[in-house]
Amino acid sequence: MYVAARVDEEKCNGCKLCILTCPDPNVISIDKAKNIGINQARCKGCGLCVVACPKEALTVS
Amino acid sequence: MSLRILKPTAEFADLLPKEYQELVENGPYHEQKGISDLGTFKEIIEEHPHCAGCGVALGVRLVAASLPAPADTLIIGTPGCSFFGLAQTALNYSNTAFGNQNAVASGLKRMLKIRYPDRNKDVVVLVGDGGIADIGLDMTLHSWLRRENITTIMVDNEVYGNTGGQESGMTKEGQVLNMAPEGKKFPKIPVFELARTSGCAYGARVTVASPRKIGEAVKKAILVAREVGPTYVQIYTPCPTNLKFPPDQTVKVAKDAEAGYYSFEEFISPEAQEYMQKTTKAV
Amino acid sequence: MDRVQRPVEASQLLFESERAPAFITGSEAVMEAIKRANVDMAIAYPITPQSESMHLIGDLYAKGYLKDYYRAENEFAVMAAIHGASLGGGRVFTATSGPGTLRAMEMFPVWAGSRQPIVCAFMCRGVSLPPSIQPENIEMGMLLDTGMLMLHAENVQDFFDMLLKAYLIAEKPDVHLPVGVFVDGFFVTHTRETVMLPPDDLKLLPYDPENSPVPVFDMETPPMRITRDPLLNKSNFISYAANASWHQEVLAAAERARKHLAQYLGGLLEVENPNAKIFIAASGTAVSQGREALKDLLDAGLDVGLIKIKSIRPFPVNELQEATKNAELIVVPEFNAGGWLAKEIKATLNENNRVVAGPRVFGGMTIPKELIISEIHNALNRQNQRL
Secondary structure (H helix, E strand, O other): OOOOEEEOOOOOOOOOHHHHHOOOOOOEEEOOOOOEEEOOOOOOOOOHHHHHOOOOOEEEO | OOHHHHOOOHHHHHHOOHHHHHHHHHOOOOOOOOHHHOOOOOOOEOOOOOOOOOHHHHHHHHHHHHOOOHHHEEEEEOOOOHHHHHOOEOOEEEEOOOOOHHHHHHHHHHHHHHHOOOOOOEEEEEEEHHHHHHHOHHHHHHHHHOOOOOEEEEEEOOOEOOOOOEOOOOOOOOOOEEOEOOOOOOOOOOHHHHHHHOOOOEEEEEEOOOHHHHHHHHHHHHHHHHHOOOEEEEEEOOOHHHHOOOHHHHHHHHHHHHHOOOOOEEEEOHHHHHHHHHHHHHO | OOOOOEEEOHHHHHHHOOOEEEEEEHHHHHHHHHHOOOOOEEEEOOOOOOHHHHHHHHHHHHHOOOOEEEEOOOHHHHHHHHHHHHHOOOOEEEEEOHHHHHHOOOHHHHHHHOOOOOEEEEEEOOOOOOOOOOOOOHHHHHOOOOOOEEEEOOOHHHHHHHHHHHHHHHOOOOOOOOEEEEEEOOOOOOOEEEEEEOOOOEEEOOOOHHHOOOOOOOOOOOOOOOOOOOOOOOOOHHHHHHHHHHHHHHHHHHHHHHHHHHHHHOOOEEEEOOOOOEEEEEOOHHHHHHHHHHHHHHHOOOOEEEEEEOEEEOOOHHHHHHHOOOOOEEEOOEOOOOOHHHHHHHHHOOOHHHEEOOOEOOOOOOOOHHHHHHHHHHHHHHHHHHO
């Protein structure tokens, strides 16, 4: 079982800080409605996005 | 590279990998994209084997997203960690022997000027601290002293990462690493200052904790290199694997450094300043 | 430019146009060849005995024959920058000597592995220590397995012709490899001889990067998520297989050069007195010394022939076996201490106890013909004693 980042849509405000701290390309995306999507197959679970998120909307599990 | 070259003929389009099709449909080649657009377009770097939480990978990703004209950008690298992400990048990338990047880039840029006199072909050197400051320092400096129209970008992780965590010239004084069992005995090599005194028309020192600053610096550096002269961007890209901190702390380590010895700094020559003002006005 | 030049087919420039004599040095012959080679860019770094030739290339640039030229910071940087220029899709030239060759060593397998049609002249000299600026070609022995093609010129005429032909062979789509044109420094670079030159208002057609078997590095081809060179930093079977097959293709490309070498050079080797029982086999200026010895030996009634090896990589294996199939003695005079040519020949021939690895001189001396003659007499005496 691999670890990967997960987003709590209730808490997320679409600030995109997670996207700017992810070292891996094309993993975290955002759509026009500011919904965050995570390609969990490609997430390495480093947790940088978790630390960056001001709303504590991300976890790695 | 025109859109015509990038686009597959309709009959064969579905034979190409999904990633390629996404690049054609939603890549940054023909519509200007930048750092603030990340997450909304297909990035030109693809899945890579960098460690989790790698600062170099983040630095390389942010640089790739900041290129003003990826459809006409060529990247020269060198062996080392920076290679891993760059080798998965959808633009011409070459690395040959360790440390020779600024020499290869000099020859390449001059030949592209001969072959494409009326077009901008951006030649960008993107390598680590070992390649630029240690084994390739003479070629780095000589390319600047010769005023080559190339952009040099250092992803500075303060260590030889790929070979297993040895001291580099950019390692902080006192840091204990392989080949520095008693701690490094001299300070970081002042490459940023050397860039200023060796003829660079623009220079910036940033960290991965400030992605938007990286975006601005890389864009400026590449534009100035087209017309004015050599440019240098030094990005602090901490290495959790060899500096032994948790991988989720990379950006925090960079932020702390930015508040101290790795503060944001920029210089620009009067000529480059004038050129940038003209270019911005034209836009 | 002091001449308006017309690009013409190689056959017209090399074989059909009327040639006129010129009394020039080897360094000047380099200039004359590059003047007619339609070279885009050259990069120089001084070293004796190469320097004069690259001064003259600089003069060509100043007159407009080349589009770019500069003096770089050291030979490794030169060979790296010339690689970058070649990646960019143009025709390039540089030259070096002895210690410069060794300083730049890491780049030569890069050129070949990257399939760049770079032409480089090597004005061979001794390497340190003890230091020597004198002629010696030990550096050739060190370059044998870099993947580049290697031609060894005997004299100024060879040097001129081989440089031009090197571009034609290097740029064939089925070859597309670097070519080194080697001469023994000073003996060829700094001596004057009468050379037959084609008119200087003709030049080769420009290099066509579209004919390259590998993508040109100019972002004008669809982007691929690979390095321009094969990616081999991963430890898995695919990587090993990619590495191995890439190497095999470099070696195969060199093999495919044989037919082009045969066409342009008239063969990878030349034989004088092919029915002889005794041969002097040599390359470079040792051939000239061998030819002097040959005259005396023939006058003395010995049945001796001469084999001039022009292509060192690829090596004329079949040709050499054929030329020596009835030979009883093969003497290999060389201008170096290592004896790389004798080793190559021994590795090529059956019954290689026929091969005498010598005489060898080094440190800058010439090979007196007497030394070759006495080597043959000594070997014949040894053979007679055994009988």
